[in-house]
Amino acid sequence: MDVVTFGETMLRLSPPGHERVEAADRMDVRVAGAESNVAVTAGRLGAETAWLSKLPASPLGRKVAATLRAQGTTPEVTWTDRDDLRQGLYFLEQGGEPRGTTVHYDRQDAAVTTATADELAPAFVERAGYLHTSGITPALSETLAATTADLLELAQETGTTATLDVNYRRGLWSHEEARDTLEALFPDVDVLFVAERDARGVLDRTGDADAIARGLADEFAFGTVVLTRGEAGALAVRNATTVTQPVFETETHDPIGTGDAFVGGYLAARVDGGDVEDALAWGAATAALKRTIPGDVALVTRADVESVLADEHSGIDR
Amino acid sequence: MDVVTFGETMLRLSPPGHERVEAADRMDVRVAGAESNVAVTAGRLGAETAWLSKLPASPLGRKVAATLRAQGTTPEVTWTDRDDLRQGLYFLEQGGEPRGTTVHYDRQDAAVTTATADELAPAFVERAGYLHTSGITPALSETLAATTADLLELAQETGTTATLDVNYRRGLWSHEEARDTLEALFPDVDVLFVAERDARGVLDRTGDADAIARGLADEFAFGTVVLTRGEAGALAVRNATTVTQPVFETETHDPIGTGDAFVGGYLAARVDGGDVEDALAWGAATAALKRTIPGDVALVTRADVESVLADEHSGIDR
Amino acid sequence: MDVVTFGETMLRLSPPGHERVEAADRMDVRVAGAESNVAVTAGRLGAETAWLSKLPASPLGRKVAATLRAQGTTPEVTWTDRDDLRQGLYFLEQGGEPRGTTVHYDRQDAAVTTATADELAPAFVERAGYLHTSGITPALSETLAATTADLLELAQETGTTATLDVNYRRGLWSHEEARDTLEALFPDVDVLFVAERDARGVLDRTGDADAIARGLADEFAFGTVVLTRGEAGALAVRNATTVTQPVFETETHDPIGTGDAFVGGYLAARVDGGDVEDALAWGAATAALKRTIPGDVALVTRADVESVLADEHSGIDR
Amino acid sequence: MDVVTFGETMLRLSPPGHERVEAADRMDVRVAGAESNVAVTAGRLGAETAWLSKLPASPLGRKVAATLRAQGTTPEVTWTDRDDLRQGLYFLEQGGEPRGTTVHYDRQDAAVTTATADELAPAFVERAGYLHTSGITPALSETLAATTADLLELAQETGTTATLDVNYRRGLWSHEEARDTLEALFPDVDVLFVAERDARGVLDRTGDADAIARGLADEFAFGTVVLTRGEAGALAVRNATTVTQPVFETETHDPIGTGDAFVGGYLAARVDGGDVEDALAWGAATAALKRTIPGDVALVTRADVESVLADEHSGIDR
Amino acid sequence: MDVVTFGETMLRLSPPGHERVEAADRMDVRVAGAESNVAVTAGRLGAETAWLSKLPASPLGRKVAATLRAQGTTPEVTWTDRDDLRQGLYFLEQGGEPRGTTVHYDRQDAAVTTATADELAPAFVERAGYLHTSGITPALSETLAATTADLLELAQETGTTATLDVNYRRGLWSHEEARDTLEALFPDVDVLFVAERDARGVLDRTGDADAIARGLADEFAFGTVVLTRGEAGALAVRNATTVTQPVFETETHDPIGTGDAFVGGYLAARVDGGDVEDALAWGAATAALKRTIPGDVALVTRADVESVLADEHSGIDR
Amino acid sequence: MDVVTFGETMLRLSPPGHERVEAADRMDVRVAGAESNVAVTAGRLGAETAWLSKLPASPLGRKVAATLRAQGTTPEVTWTDRDDLRQGLYFLEQGGEPRGTTVHYDRQDAAVTTATADELAPAFVERAGYLHTSGITPALSETLAATTADLLELAQETGTTATLDVNYRRGLWSHEEARDTLEALFPDVDVLFVAERDARGVLDRTGDADAIARGLADEFAFGTVVLTRGEAGALAVRNATTVTQPVFETETHDPIGTGDAFVGGYLAARVDGGDVEDALAWGAATAALKRTIPGDVALVTRADVESVLADEHSGIDR
DSSP: OOEEEESOOEEEEEOSTTOOGGGOSEEEEEEEOHHHHHHHHHHHTTOOEEEEEEEESSHHHHHHHHHHHHHTOEEEEEEEOOTTOBOOEEEEEEOOTTTOEEEEEEOTTBGGGGOOTTTTOHHHHHHOSEEEEETHHHHHOHHHHHHHHHHHHHHHHHTOEEEEEOOOOTTTOOHHHHHHHHHHHGGGOSEEEEEHHHHHHTTOOOSOHHHHHHHHHHHHTOSEEEEEOGGGOEEEEETTEEEEEOOOOOOOSOOTTHHHHHHHHHHHHHHTTOOHHHHHHHHHHHHHHHTTSSSSSOOOOHHHHHHHHTTOOOSEEO | OOEEEESOOEEEEEOSTTOOGGGOSEEEEEEEOHHHHHHHHHHHTTOOEEEEEEEESSHHHHHHHHHHHHHTOEEEEEEEOOTTOBOOEEEEEEOOTTTOEEEEEEOTTBGGGGOOTTTTOHHHHHHOSEEEEETHHHHHOHHHHHHHHHHHHHHHHHTOEEEEEOOOOTTTOOHHHHHHHHHHHGGGOSEEEEEHHHHHHTTOOOSOHHHHHHHHHHHHTOSEEEEEOGGGOEEEEETTEEEEEOOOOOOOSOOTTHHHHHHHHHHHHHHTTOOHHHHHHHHHHHHHHHTTSSSSSOOOOHHHHHHHHTTOOOSEEO | OOEEEESOOEEEEEOSTTOOGGGOSEEEEEEEOHHHHHHHHHHHTTOOEEEEEEEESSHHHHHHHHHHHHHTOEEEEEEEOOTTOBOOEEEEEEOOTTTOEEEEEEOTTBGGGGOOTTTTOHHHHHHOSEEEEETHHHHHOHHHHHHHHHHHHHHHHHTOEEEEEOOOOTTTOOHHHHHHHHHHHGGGOSEEEEEHHHHHHTTOOOSOHHHHHHHHHHHHTOSEEEEEOGGGOEEEEETTEEEEEOOOOOOOSOOTTHHHHHHHHHHHHHHTTOOHHHHHHHHHHHHHHHTTSSSSSOOOOHHHHHHHHTTOOOSEEO | OOEEEESOOEEEEEOSTTOOGGGOSEEEEEEEOHHHHHHHHHHHTTOOEEEEEEEESSHHHHHHHHHHHHHTOEEEEEEEOOTTOBOOEEEEEEOOTTTOEEEEEEOTTBGGGGOOTTTTOHHHHHHOSEEEEETHHHHHOHHHHHHHHHHHHHHHHHTOEEEEEOOOOTTTOOHHHHHHHHHHHGGGOSEEEEEHHHHHHTSOOOSOHHHHHHHHHHHHTOSEEEEEOGGGOEEEEETTEEEEEOOOOOOOSOOTTHHHHHHHHHHHHHHTTOOHHHHHHHHHHHHHHHTTSSSSSOOOOHHHHHHHHTTOOOSEEO | OOEEEESOOEEEEEOSTTOOGGGOSEEEEEEEOHHHHHHHHHHHTTOOEEEEEEEESSHHHHHHHHHHHHHTOEEEEEEEOOTTOBOOEEEEEEOOTTTOEEEEEEOTTBGGGGOOTTTTOHHHHHHOSEEEEETHHHHHOHHHHHHHHHHHHHHHHHTOEEEEEOOOOTTTOOHHHHHHHHHHHGGGOSEEEEEHHHHHHTSOOOSOHHHHHHHHHHHHTOSEEEEEOGGGOEEEEETTEEEEEOOOOOOOSOOTTHHHHHHHHHHHHHHTTOOHHHHHHHHHHHHHHHTTSSSSSOOOOHHHHHHHHTTOOOSEEO | OOEEEESOOEEEEEOSTTOOGGGOSEEEEEEEOHHHHHHHHHHHTTOOEEEEEEEESSHHHHHHHHHHHHHTOEEEEEEEOOTTOBOOEEEEEEOOTTTOEEEEEEOTTBGGGGOOTTTTOHHHHHHOSEEEEETHHHHHOHHHHHHHHHHHHHHHHHTOEEEEEOOOOTTTOOHHHHHHHHHHHGGGOSEEEEEHHHHHHTTOOOSOHHHHHHHHHHHHTOSEEEEEOGGGOEEEEETTEEEEEOOOOOOOSOOTTHHHHHHHHHHHHHHTTOOHHHHHHHHHHHHHHHTTSSSSSOOOOHHHHHHHHTTOOOSEEO
């Protein structure tokens, strides 16, 4: 496997259009999780990928695995029959401003919150090129925090490149909890992805973007730090060199999953032999494409990404 | 209030038609709960009704309350902000035989499982004509078992007629647990509704239907015992007299909630001044109508029920 | 034109599946009218047909005309800009037994209720082979009653065969009103279609089916009387000869419009040169097909009818 | 009751997306009326509200009442069985520019057009804090014009604050008719809401916005005049003091009902003890939220409004 | 007939919203073809129009004809029973930028590709005021290229004004193939419609827009050359005079078919007696309206176009 | 791999409910093919399965592969970029009797029709336990007929058990063509599945069911002959022993794919170590379940099948 990710994947239930959850009598059901989003994206762009997790042996759990398989990653799943372990859900309400888009989590007691490193197919980690997870995973339970530490350590030991996206979620933990837990994990992380907003708010960084990335790289000895900056693009520091990448203009139909698409594109480019500059470009192109696609997942093809990079798109292609 | 019910009400998520949950990318969302079904039905047929429960202060909880209000009962709800208390869900897959209709509960940690008698507006119980709940309620948590006992006792003390529908659910508890808990509640119950199947399987009754009803009435001093018998109709024993009621023929579009519709129709007739014979007839007519209506709830009118009783229906009314 | 029909055509709004109108938040919109149903059916089976009526010059009126055109008949419409004349609507709730299928009309002040014979393109009537209307038309307004009389008389004068389907609707008028009005029209009618139920209930006929048909033929000098008898099939009396036709077995997905499909099939066969026996067979086959098709209109092809008559159908054709 | 409103509420039928009514074969059904919109909005924001009207005792009428109940106001309805009184409808086609959004009314003979003051539960008016209606109501029929005058007078006599939103609809009456009728009602109105466009076009006002509001306040002795100015915000004159409020930026998914949302927010703030400045702010925030929500009704919560006022929203809340 | 068009009309299958074809489990089905789009548009604006083509005698072919009839043009169709001739399809994926809108053709072996001039009702061409086709038609097959030449020649002989829209599709042929074929047809064309982009890319024209149009008019002796220039509007050269027309601002819900709407509006104005200036204005107004309407076809009315020209539209019309 | 199948898989487009294709403006899109249906079914019941085929490198082709992967089989696909090779489609209209269910194929030039044995991953065939195809495959093109012969021969050589389902389709070839082609393949087939109807109609067999199966087994030296007999159940002859299996009663929501489900269940049981009796039972249970599930594919679980075999199902499971 080129890329192995682990984390929680939820069912996303959302009313059609901009309806309120309270008023909806139908919901669209999709499959969404930061780490599986990354695996799917990288997989569609050419990497061989797997997603490690734990799911309830129920129709809902099977739906998660089947969807990921369809979308292009291999779900390596520990199935549990325990009645008290659930499939995590989230309810999404897509409002416009000033209502905003609202996520209502219903993920407590998700099966994955009990997953230990042993359960999560560690052999896959050992043989993978990259191991990726996000800051959401250790936030979900003490067990998962320990599991995250164990798997990152295992990656470190076996030469698998460990990547982590900070991905702070205020619904899950406080800035302080996040910082403490994540900083303890950083020594085993090779590549850090972090939104500038989180670098400032959660990791307490100050200064301009470049200074933040360099500071993080220095302090925690990351091989690479990738700072995503919303409309301002992205920036990577590797070997004390800074590379920048502007965003591609995009029409946003569904913004959720943009960051995961970026990481998936980045990793696919690296697996493909690209350098950091290539990887930032693939990340940015994939992220721009994602925003045009409903759902959390970047259902893109390599041709789509290449077309964005070549700026070939021209309205209607017929 | 003529009829006050208490219990859990869930959101029901079901794929369109006969799709499998695993394969569905859309779900219909409805509101369903044995006791609120009864309240809605009785309310639509003329009784003034309320439903007592506890809900999370979330869009999902608000959806439950709003829907019940629309359907014709007053939700008297304790709202909770606790993050760890959920809105109960269930996923319904409507298969035909031999697949069967499958219910996948996702109701653990529902807010209502923490509801105490004090929270559930006991003043409403005191002033009500009828207090109704079902055997589902005490099965949901120890707290609810105690609450059920408290409210039934309160009804007994204040002269409110307490009614209970056994409503055994094998997904919630064993026959033995159910029998022990319910028999402890029976002394405070005036009217017992029980499916013949549950009377035999759960309450360990034997003999013919009449013998079962009489035996229960005698042993627990119920004012009335109503035995529902599926295709064989229903039978009530009151004051040592047996009344029987055949079923009305029906086309079944959604069988779920048939029993609740029966109880709602029965109680509405009693509130309206009808005797047990009238009440069985209303119950049977309402139950037959329910089976033609999608969702758990008998969205009927008094005119619908009267039309069934008068056998006026004739295909297409135009 | 082979067949010209006139009457009201409505928009039919119906909730999906078996939902109640009260609870529906979406409705399917279709186009439906007894006389246009007949025209469409006959048109699809080979006759050249037109439908005469009056519609509001509004999106709703245009929808009616466009749909009929698509389905295969020519709408010859007088368009009115009067603000106080509406497009007739009806709300359909498809219940199963014992709820029944319910039609809620919202057709008052329909533009067609003001249509005079002069407005309705009488030149079409003169040149047509058949002029068809139903007992619904004169029930809608005094103006339409007069218009019906005028057009039937015109047909009589110009040698156009006038056909009338009694089509009693209790929502529109009483048995007595219907009988009085229709019997006054009968002298100008050549072919009478009447359901046995209406012959008994509205036209006060008694005796067996054959006696009823013969009695009507004798009393009003109809060239042909066609009696439709539900599951018992149909029967026609022409030239003192009785022809009978059993029904074809059918799965019913939407029963509305069965009678119109029968008439359309009958007329198409007659236009095609068939005798009464052929016409009853085509009518019965078309009616059976209609019941499998959602909506009021028999969207059939000649090949469909021929397949039913040849009994070639065999489950899945692939 | 804190706020009682009266007027017509219609069913709104609209094709999905931007389809034309003429081409649509499905329609979404919603419930909409200027005055019930205000009641629902104020009710959701904390006021106790009722809506007075007259409805046909039909599935369509029941749908209106049920929906309002679900949305949070109490429908105090006179039900009529008269066959000739309808449920008002309107067909909405949501076009973009330059097609525009088109409303096709089908509301003639609505039951409410026959409602007298006696029928409309005048006891509710007497006990209410606020009585609200709009200029649409007296435009619907002579009876309603008289009823409006009667209820405003009753409010005046009983100390209920009477509020009126001019809400000019060119489909209902001319500028002159509107001005004559409304100016005759103004002496019994305490708070006037008027769009600057209508103040100029209908009430013949000239000068800048402040001069218009002050001129109206002086001439008709309104306690408060609130002038809504589209993108330019709103302005209120009370006790010879002018307060202004800019609009909140918003993404518009459905603009209909913006004005009603403004009034509902305004009234809720006043009921809550806010001053005119607070009320304008709540009005503006609620109006901005409304534009993000499909349907005519501002399905908002107090938390939503507070979030807009606090400018806390930030894209995706998770 | 005022306007007769010929060409291919396809079924368009597109996922709802912005879903990817790969992920869609439902598709909307519409009817679309450059030349039938023109006929429908002109027909709705007052011209009497027909569309000549060849279709398979199948449900899919019937759907095409029925839809065009509903939309307002007369399909004059040669029906074929040949099993190896298909109904052309195209799959449309509506992405936003940078994904773009993607058309996936599935039109090979379409019945129309075998249509000869004799099959296509040449009598209609002789009697028509205008004969219109587009550069798509001769690109579809050698047979159609010959047929196009034959019909244009026939038009020339019989005094029918022949109009051609270059409409280059890179999925069908190369620039060179297109130029060679089209230039061979130009001598029989009276009015040429060409996008500036195609004039440059395909016809190898250089210089400013006016020079291009004049150059084409001179070289090929066109009576009129209409150059469409996207956001820059349109320009026509007739009798050595240049007329220009800016675009009307529009919200784009579906851009496909804009050019056909322009041509349809242009031709309708000419048929109506308008001069080239009028025709450009109608074309531009119709094109602007089209972009607000889902589907390839400009489902507009004359009142819509007049409203745009009069600039009367104002947001919500009620 | 336990089971490898090869053949064509199509996209199935069908209108919702019982709508006619001609009148539908939406279609459901599913993935369907006799051989992939078998692979999916066997895969879901525990076998490791792959499906070999050739698909166009297009969104439609990718949809086929993704769906099969989601459903539980591994698509081993040769992707082609050739423009002239299509994704096969079929349009399904689900009528009731006497309309029947109609399949309209649009599969000509499907990519798979050009697949050679070399392209279809012959290594998979060599290593598989079972190789399955159906009589549809050789009917699709001469190339596929040769490919089928090649792969069956390869299976024979490498010890893979070759199974073939006659699956006659009259839309593809005549009885004679089918018989000639299939009988030439039979010597390399180990297990023959054939419907009694096809054994009689296509293979010209006479006598009772047992005689037919024995006759086929004798004449062509099949290891096993399985005769499916519709409502009469199934019968297998192996080693001169006859085993019979009645059908399980079922509610039919979608009959298409019943036969494939039977074969899939049969093979899964055999792979699982079951004998022919077990395999017939699994086949019959899976076939019964299939008929309750929309789409061509038996989306069943092993638990579902076991529940049918144990006759545990009882209406509503909750």
